Amino acid sequence: MSTVRTRFAPSPTGFIHLGNIRSALYPWAFARSTGGVFILRIEDTDLERSSQAAVDVIIEGMKWLGLDHDEGPFYQMQRMDRYKAVLAGMLAADLVYPCYMSVAELDALREKQMAAKEKPRYDGTWRPEPGKALPPVPEGVKPVLRFKNPQGGVVAWDDKVKGRIEIANDELDDLVIARPDGTPTYNFCVVVDDIDMAITHVIRGDDHVNNTPRQINIFRALGKEPPVYAHLPTVLNEQGEKMSKRNGAKPVTQYRDEGYLPDAMVNYLARLGWSHGDDEIFSRAQFLEWFNLDHLGRSAAQFDETKLRWVNAQHLKAMTDEALVPLVSQQLEKLGVRADARLPRICGLFKDRCDTTVALAQWARAFYADVTPHPEELAQHVTDAVRPVLATLVARLADCAWDKAAIAAAIKATLAAHGLKMPQLAMPVRVLVMGTAQTPSLDAVLELQDRQIVLARLQGA
Template identity: 50%
Template sequence: MTVKTRFAPSPTGFLHVGGARTALYSWLYAKNQGGEFVLRIEDTDLERSTQEAVDAILEGMSWLGLDWDEGPYYQTKRFARYDEVVEQLLAAGKAYKCYASKALLDEVRAEQEANKENPRYDANHPKIKAVNDAAKDGDAFVVRFRNPKEGSVVFADQIRGRIEIRNDQLDDLIIRRTDGSPTYNFCVVVDDWDMGITHVVRGEDHINNTARQINIYEALGATVPTFAHCAMILGDDGAKLSKRHGAVSVMQYRDDGYLPEALNNYLVRLGWSHGDQEIFSRDEMIEHFSLNAISKSASAFNTDKLLWLNHHYIKTSDPEYVAGHLQWHLDHQGINPENGPAVTEVIQLLADRVQTLVELAQQARYFYEDFDAFDEAAAKKHLRPVAKEPLVLALEKITALETWTTENLHQVITDVCETLELGMGKVGMPLRVAVTGGGQSPSVDATMQLIGKARVMKRIQMAIEFIEQREANAG
């Protein structure tokens, strides 16, 4: 048997963290088993489904690198198939037409609640039965699945173990609405049957749906897939993860400066483990992943942990690869990397100092753009009259440099310190503020080397003039 998994989001919103983790688990299990992964868009909710959401889901999956072997399939393009199966169930007496109006069903439900009964659809209720018996051609109706009344649905969940739900807790669910459109629980069964899905990985909120769906599988004589229901993801505060935790869309993490490897690595550990290992390459995830190693307990989202992982991947990934993802942020911040050093060199210099690509782009700006003002606090502290002499001497020595290397620039700073009998900070800090505009940067010699000789000379001269103006204003 070839293992076949699927991810089947509804395009009523963006691809969020919970959905991304489900997709990742499904994808990893298929890869681990040498199987196939299917992407299906469950867009039968015509009022709420949007093309924007479809595009966001596809973009999120592509950004995460979760490629699919089949699809994307769209349920709205399979209505003829659903109709065919509904008619088969009607012909076999496993489904029936129900003519009861919503108003009548609400009335029956209110009676059940008043009698302290479990409110549910009951085809044998006198009022419902009377309406159905009196129906004539042309009356509006829904089609309901004839759910078994006796026994239980029992299945072996790969995460949660044995699950049993009594049939008398399940009612005759609607499988086709009055407008002819099919419903979620029915479409899912037909799709998974037709597509040969062997394993279904999804959230624990679907457990009751699973019982209903298994009864439909059995009514159709279809093979029932193996199910694995993942626990929910909680926010940092222990509440269910929601928009207020910033979990709007997977692509928000791209916008916030995360690498897809960091998010994938974080999500795979958000409920699954392999010993004490924290960092996994994609190949390691595939090699070690198993459904029965997923925890039954809810997992709490920890933004600090995600930032730590992102920092790791920015530092350790191939700079060319990081540069590809950084480009979006450079564009977004209006930074043109053609006017300066190779982006890969800047990444290597700054990677240890940043947690996100947003920070990396921000800190890269002074390598590609000149500035017309210094950071006020840094200038007040370090571009004082006492800094003028070391800056003038440094500019003189830098101008005379024939070979522009980090080593030679380091020697310039050393020579200035020795000549003026100053500590390294008295020379290095004014130089840092002069060439970067602020008080934070990697080692000033390496920074100057990447900025380039012409820019460094121009910026030191600007700092000297700033000090002179400060002296004049003081006088």
């Protein structure tokens, strides 16, 4: 069997979102799971809408997610000479022909067909046929080039997601493959690229299904067999609409900034259209071991941010404290905070209650910067009745050993001296030291905090 060669071919006409990046994940995973080659190709022929900023987000987003490419990025605008050479060969081989029908004539034809309840399509006016007289060539008009689509019969393929698909050739009109200025069109460029890059499997969104029969016919006209196709169902947003920029989709890189983990994103995205039994949480290595094209889903998948957060939380908990440190440090730096050697233990103490590294950094911040308790929590827990108890605790903490056992003993002795239960003391201490009444075990939290900061915050009551 020949080496698997897949590609991701985005158009840089806007930022890349999760619906787009899933179309990169599966071909990447298929190449990696089969020892194949994954190619990045930027389809930038839409000059008006393409931008370098969009290209940068594609490359940055893929790099963050670890979707590394083996070849590329290739840019279609840099391959124009190649396309024009193929076009010239097709013209010489009588596979394409010039068409001089104006836009106004095409519009009139379309209106006439729709009025007759016919499918709007080019009627072959300029297609040369034996014995057919073509209209006179109008002066000063540059023609488009149209592909001579086969007549009669069907174009068919066995889609790895949708199964057998057959389209009658008579349903397809003669496609424009070069504009009047000679620039080639999308469907033509794609075929030339896939041939030149020896693509064996095209794994892409099902919005391309209508392009596939046209592309297959161009492949065969050029004497090549088409690749295997897998057309992925749409990713819907939480409102059930197709995920898109217009419908509020976020750039992939925003999830990085919001504290999501790349392995968690890969895990979540993998499940938007593929499954391995009932497995919900898995590593990147497991995904690549399990992935194939036989378990791709046929129905549209719906994005659910709550589920994404849950998946992220599971991956966060599973990470070692040391592995979390650089990620949390980055988030702390955004808050103007520099961490120290305590950060691994802080991560270990708080990671079970966090779903993003941003949330974890917010907890860590209390160890490095001032806290501002919520007025309602202050009023509820730090009362006149508890202030003498806090003074006793301050005295005991001032000269005890600064470790968990000694701090726990100081708290216990303070409770005994005042005849109180743990929540009556723990809640006000948490509010004053950490800015919130809900934290992990009090002795563990205080041990990680600087003694002088603890004493100052308690005395400030």
